[in-house]
Amino acid sequence: MEPPAAKPNFFSNVLVKVLLFGVLIIIVRFAYIVTITGESCNLGDFCFLPESFNLVIAGTGSGVSTANRAVVSTSAGPTQRDLYTSKDWIKAVHFYSDVFRDLVSDGYLSAISKTMCVETPKGEDVFALKEIGILDSIGIYKKASKPLVISLKESGLPFDENTFDFIFSGGDRLDKTSRRPLDLTVSDIQRTLKPEGFFVAHVSSKDTYSFNSFLDLFNSCKLIKSRDIEGYDSSMPFIREIVLQKKVGSEILSKNYDGKLGNTCSVPGYKRDLVRNAEALITEEPLKPWITLKRNIHNIKYLPAMADISFKSRYVYVDVGARSYGSSIGSWFKKQYPKQNRTFDVYAIEADKAFYEEYRVKKGIKLLPYAAWVRNETLRFEINHDPGKEAKVKERGMGRIQLVKSASSSGSFSGEVNEIEGFDFAEWLKSTVTEKDFVVMKMDVEGTEFDLIPRLFETGAICLIDEIFLECHYNRWQRCCPGQRSSKYEKTYGQCLDLFTSLRDRGVLVHQWW
Known part of the structure; x- marks a missing residue:
C-alpha cells in the first residue's frame, strides 16, 4: 500500500507552475515595453502604470519615447477608451511632450511645478505633462474627463488665488473654442497663477494686431518670449507659442491697468x-x-x-x-x-x-x-x-x-x-x-x-x-x-x-x- 504523500507534492507542483507563469508574464511585459516600444521602465514597479490606469496600446511613429503610450481610466466608458487609443490623441501627446520638454529646458517648468491646462476637452496636454514627470497636473473643461480633466464650475476655476506655477492653453483653444467669455477665462488665469509663474499659450494667429491684442488682455503679466513652431495637424500647421510671466505686486502697481485712458494717448x-x-x-x-x-x-x-x-x-x-x-x-x-x-x-x-x-x-x-x-x-x-x-x-x-x-x-x-x-x-x-x-x-x-x-x-x-x-x-x-x-x-x-x-x-x- 502506497503512502499518502503524493497529494502534497501535487499542490507543490501546481504552485511552482503558477509562480513560473507569473514570472513569465512579467518578463514578457518587460521585454515588450523595453524592446518593442523602445521605452524606459519609469512608470512604477516593473513598468506597471499607477493603479488608476491601464496600459492599452503602444504608440507608433518616431515621437518622444515617454509619450509612446496611450492610457485610459479604469472607470472610463467605451467612448473614452476609443479617444485615448486613437492615433490623433497619441500624436497630440507626442507633440505636447516635445513642447513641455523644451519649456523645462528653458526653466519655465520643473518636476515640482503645480500645473493646469485650461480648455482641454481631451487632456492630451495633461497626460503629456505627467509622462515627462510633472505629476501634479490637472486639466479643466466644461465637461469632465476623469482622471485627467475636471469640470469647470459656473463661478469659474475652482482654485484659490496664486495656486499654480504653470498654466497652459494649447490647440488655439483660448480664443477659438473657449466655451466662456474670453475676459472671464483670462481673469481666472491671472488670478490662479502665482507671482512669477508662467502662462504659455498656443495660438494660430500670427499678425501683429492679434498678438498685441493678446498681450493687452494679460495686464498683470509680462512677455518673456514668443516663437513660431510647427504644429502637429492640418488645423494648426504653424503655431505661435507665447510665454508670459506674472508680475509681482510692485510691477503691477507701477502702471494703471484699469483699462481707462487719461486725457492723451498715442495710437500704437x-x-x-x-x-x-x-x-x-x-x-x-x-x-x-x-x-x-x-x-x-x-x-x-x-x-x-x-x-x-x-x-x-x-x-x-x-x-x-x-x-x-x-x-x-x-x-x-x-x-x-x-x-x-x-x-x-x-x-x-x-x-x-x-x-x-x-x-x-x-x-x-x-x-x-x-x-x-x-x-x-x-x-x-x-x-x-x-x-x-x-x-x-x-x-x-x-x-x-x-x-x-x-x-x-x-x-x-x-x-x-x-x-x-x-x-x-x-x-x-x-x-x-x-x-x-x-x-x-x-x-x-x-x-x-x-x-x-x-x-x-x-x-x-x-x-x-x-x-x-x-x-x-x-x-x-x-x-x-x-x-x-x-x-x-x-x-x-x-x-x-x-x-x-x-x-x-x-x-x-x-x-x-x-
Whole structure:
C-alpha cells in the first residue's frame, strides 16, 4: 500500500507552475515595453502604470519615447477608451511632450511645478505633462474627463488665488473654442497663477494686431518670449507659442491697468500698420458722391479682413447718427461687415425722436436718444424736410438734423426746431469701452464731426476706437440741381480730405463714408 504523500507534492507542483507563469508574464511585459516600444521602465514597479490606469496600446511613429503610450481610466466608458487609443490623441501627446520638454529646458517648468491646462476637452496636454514627470497636473473643461480633466464650475476655476506655477492653453483653444467669455477665462488665469509663474499659450494667429491684442488682455503679466513652431495637424500647421510671466505686486502697481485712458494717448504702432494697408483715399471730389459710395464700398479694406480680432474682451459697434435701423445697422453692419463670427453689442445714438419707437422692438441694440456732442448740455436742432414734400415723419431723410446756428435762423427754413439733450460723447465712450474691446464706429453727425473728432483726440478716447466709418459733410454738388452746391454746410471737400488725412497720419483706421 502506497503512502499518502503524493497529494502534497501535487499542490507543490501546481504552485511552482503558477509562480513560473507569473514570472513569465512579467518578463514578457518587460521585454515588450523595453524592446518593442523602445521605452524606459519609469512608470512604477516593473513598468506597471499607477493603479488608476491601464496600459492599452503602444504608440507608433518616431515621437518622444515617454509619450509612446496611450492610457485610459479604469472607470472610463467605451467612448473614452476609443479617444485615448486613437492615433490623433497619441500624436497630440507626442507633440505636447516635445513642447513641455523644451519649456523645462528653458526653466519655465520643473518636476515640482503645480500645473493646469485650461480648455482641454481631451487632456492630451495633461497626460503629456505627467509622462515627462510633472505629476501634479490637472486639466479643466466644461465637461469632465476623469482622471485627467475636471469640470469647470459656473463661478469659474475652482482654485484659490496664486495656486499654480504653470498654466497652459494649447490647440488655439483660448480664443477659438473657449466655451466662456474670453475676459472671464483670462481673469481666472491671472488670478490662479502665482507671482512669477508662467502662462504659455498656443495660438494660430500670427499678425501683429492679434498678438498685441493678446498681450493687452494679460495686464498683470509680462512677455518673456514668443516663437513660431510647427504644429502637429492640418488645423494648426504653424503655431505661435507665447510665454508670459506674472508680475509681482510692485510691477503691477507701477502702471494703471484699469483699462481707462487719461486725457492723451498715442495710437500704437501695430494699428498704424493697418492704416498703411488700407484703401487709398479719394482725393478728387466726386460729382455724384452717392454713386461713389456704392462703388467705393467694394474697395474698403475692413480691419477684420486684415487681422484676427479674436483676442478681444468684447465687440462693440457704435452708430453715431444712426437714424432708422435700416439706414446702416440693418442694411450694412449686420449684413456686410466681416465680424469673424463674433457677437457685437450695438449702440445706436440718434437725436431724432421720429426713430425712437422703431428701436424699442429691436433686440440686442441699445438706443441712446441724445445728440453726440462735446459736452453735456441742451441743444436746439433744426429738422428739415425734403423740398416740395409735406413734413411727414416717414419722409425724413439722411442728414435732415443740424444744430441751430442762431436764434434768428429759425425763420429762414421750412422746418421745425426741437430741443434735445446733448452728451459728451468722448467721455461716454471712455466709460463704456476699454482698450481690451474691439470698437467699430460709424459717424454721420451733420457737420459736427469737426467738433467731435478733435474732442476724441483731446480726451484720448480716439485710442479706444479700432475702426471708423466717417461721413464728412461739405458743400457737395446737389442731386436735385446739377451744377449747384448745397449751402447747408460751409466746409469744402478739401477740408474733409484734410480731416481724413490727419486721422490716418495719426494712426487711426478711418474710411470715407457718404
